[in-house]
Amino acid sequence: MRRAWVVNTMPEHWDHCINGPSNTEDHSNIHIGEPWHGIPTGGRAPDPELLEPGDLLIVRESGEGVRGIWTFAEARHVEDQTILPEDWRWHGDTKRDYDWIIYCRGQPEQEFDQIMREEWHESPDIAPQSLTGTAKNKPSIIEAYIEALLEHDLSGSTKDLLRTVNPEKPTAARGGTSTTAETNHPRGGESWTRDDFLVTLDLYLDDPEIEKRQNDDRVKKLADLMGRSVGSISSRLGNFRALDPNTDSGMENVGEPAQEIWDEYFGNEEELAREAEFAWERLKAGIIVDEKPGTESTGTGGEVSTGETTSTTTQRIGQGDFRKQVRDRYDDTCVLCDVDEPGLLQAGHILDWSEFEDARGDPANGLLLCYTHHRAFDLNMFTLSRDYEIAVRPGLKTESVFINQTILNREGESVTFPNAPPSTEYLEIHNERIGWLSAEE
Template identity: 25%
Template sequence: MTEALALYLRIPFGQFHKANAQVKLLAARIGRTPSAVALKLSNLAALDESIPQKGMANASAADRRVWASFMTEPTSVIHAFRSQMHEATETSSRIGFSEQRRIAWEEQQGVPKMRLTEQRLGQAFFREIVLTSYHRKCALTGIDDSRLLTASHIVGWKEDRKSRLNTSNGICLNALHDRAFDRHMITFDEDYRLVIAPDVPIHTRELLQQNNADKLSMPERFLPDQAFLHHHRKRMEERLS
């Protein structure tokens, strides 16, 4: 179940089927059929309150326990993610990727190496969840190159340990807007509209507003939490005071 949840959180809806390569890989690893894994992914959607559509209503008690555990302490799911990513890169090597291409693929996907610390592993998992939720596009500009995208924390990593991996504490932003967001030069109001701090120079303001970047596109799941956004706006006010 933990393995299925780790996969569910990082693949888009519409890909929960037995022909999906990642579903097949997980099925082989845990000794289940691809159909059984695909069914489990659909069942998990029934527990996901962050989405308007619901999956099948027959999620088991075990499913519910693992989901509740992830929401409070995601360590076991992160470990499952590490195993899946390690196996995926090993498979990539076996099917003919050169070492250089494999490394480039890992860097693009944010794949953690086995030697990485738990903190960096958690960050990689958080990135996967957030980018998947936003269809790997910047929520403001629509930029769709993963190398230019960041899973931006609303409440900073160092500010609140308990919220570090909260799936509603992330927004997919491009590198420029992520840097401005992290420095509280921009924020978002209750309607998810872009707010630029008054001390931002005019030319920079124009760059931040290019491509009609004035309101967040909503993710498929895990909407930005309003309480986190309120905290972020307060941090901007504090910086300006």
């Protein structure tokens, strides 16, 4: 396993960095024309002797984004400042001496055709101020950068190389005894699977503001489930916030997979919640299904291409707030039982969102139900009358104690609501469509 570092460059120094040294009197022939970098005196960077030949350097330009991926070759202590380009030593209005030169090789990607722009200021782990200096090796930073890079159009060999990175942080200098701590992120740096995206999007739509709260227990729980860092989860939540038409902020550099999963499920949170539940169980069991967004699970580990979504994002504007408004309306408790764990609750539509466009985002068209009761409602096992009494489908029988106690044995019982009740108009339309509840009831 190789290691990776994020290397920060100044825009005015880029040409020097990418073109490398040219004077054979001061630099070895093997370094001429190859990219290089330097550590200024007093610069905030780790001991360069922690770098090892073969380490990958993810090279970013301040204020722009990632510009290349190089391979570290050699570190050299600077004893004579004249071996450096004169204008390279200027940092704004300040002229600085350098302690170290970092010689590199321009593989696998000396310079990208297009800068991979970034808005890391939205991420608590990848803020620009944490990247001042030369090389940073914080695992959460490395993981997030690699995950973002793997979503771009890089060569297969470059992606394979990135997947070999071990994000653990070195604690001993080269040649010393390694005391590297165990990583708690066994999947750090791996590409995100469909299941990863499903559970993260479900969390975001459950609470769009969670992207701003990295210390939220739900973010930590999800990171543990996925074997990734909290910073990685926060970055992905920021991606979804950038895609949300109901917000005006979030991380850029979203990537195609995040866009695809968003287009597939935004506005159809009921289906997402069901799929996310199955994804959660697979991840909990350690089952990593190598499916990418844009495919649907057949339930057997195979893939079925879904192609383009039939509903556009424009049609779905306003749906992102639906679940939150319904949750608030029902005080985060299932209308039929006492389940109040947010992860087990779903905001169900009384009138199908795909058929009744005007009612899509209306919280009066919502019922907050646990998974079981939501599924029972969708299967027309029960409904609510215009007087909010529980009505059970004729002939329904079950051996389920839970269903009997919460539905069948309560037929005719009036349901109370903590706040505004659902629309009687929507309920009447729904009941007319299911066909077995008379208009008088």
